[in-house]
Amino acid sequence: MEQKQQPRNDLNISGIGRMGGGVFKDVKIDGMGKIGGDIDCLAFTSNGTVGVEGSLQAESMNINGTAKVEGTATLDKMVIGGMSTFDDNVYCRSVVINGRVTFGESLKSDKVEVGGILKAKGDVQCETFSVKGHFTIGGLLNADHVDIKLNLPCSAQEIGGEHIVVRKWKSPRFWEQIQHGFSIRLKAHNIEGNHIDLEYAEVDTVRGNDVSIGPGCTIRLVEYKNTIHLDPESKVGSCVRI
Structure with a gap:
């Protein structure tokens, strides 16, 4: 005999409320809400303030x-258009x-786009990672394709991938005033990949098959296998073919 699926009803909090966890269709928070358990829903939307004391499973989340x-x-x-905190893995x-x-x-994701601010204490693993904002990653950033357009300082402990491109974003004039006084750099301990193209990066060790070090870089050691390009404006301690 087939088991009936648990019916999904909507959960709406428009004032101040506390609800238990459960299985829902759409969860929408327009006020201040606290959910004291695990949530399984199709869509999770918050235009107010919400805390989930358990796990969250949803097809879509819009904050x-x-x-x-x-x-x-x-x-x-x-x-995410507002502010969100995830204490556990996502x-x-x-x-x-x-x-x-x-x-x-x-x-862990397939695709990550950052136009705002991303902070991760652990690792970020995905297939594509594209940035026009700010990120701080305490562990490893691992992606097949990394595309970073710097307009704010960014950092990661390590970066690994197939194609890694870091460029200084050619920003509009109003951004230039905001950026004035900032050191717009990518900082990392190690960067390793097949094809690496860097600008304005401060890195201890860069290791790759084809490596291009553009302007504004400070690198202690570059190790390459096939091709190397060093911009005269960059500072490279040593360059070794492996």
Whole structure:
């Protein structure tokens, strides 16, 4: 005999409220809400302030207010326009960050786009990682394709991938005033990949098959296998073919 699926009803909090966890269709927070358990839903939307004391499983998550998830989060798509904090690991196919997100552990995804601020204490693993904002990663950034357009300082302990490109973003004039006085650099201990093209990066060791070191870089050691380009404006301690 087939088991009936648990019916999914909507959960809406428009004032101040506290609800238990459960299985829902759409969860929408327009006020201040606290959810005291695990949530399984199709769509999770917060325009107010919400705290989830358990895990979160959803097809989509859209945050324009403030959200905190204490347990693991398993999502298909995440769009953050406000501020969010995830205390545990996050698994999400597509991540778009236009606000501010803090990952207390690690993030695993297929695609990550950062136009705002990303902070991760652990690793970030994905297929494509594209940035026009700011990120700080305490562990490894590992992606097949890394595309970083610097307009704010960024950092990671290590970066690995197939194609890694770091460029200084040619910003509009209003951004130039905001950026004035900032040291717009990517800082990392190690960068390793097949094809590496860097500008304005401060790195201890760069290792790759084809390596291009553009302007504004300070590198202690470059190790390359096939091709190397060194911009005369950059500072490279030593360059070794391996």
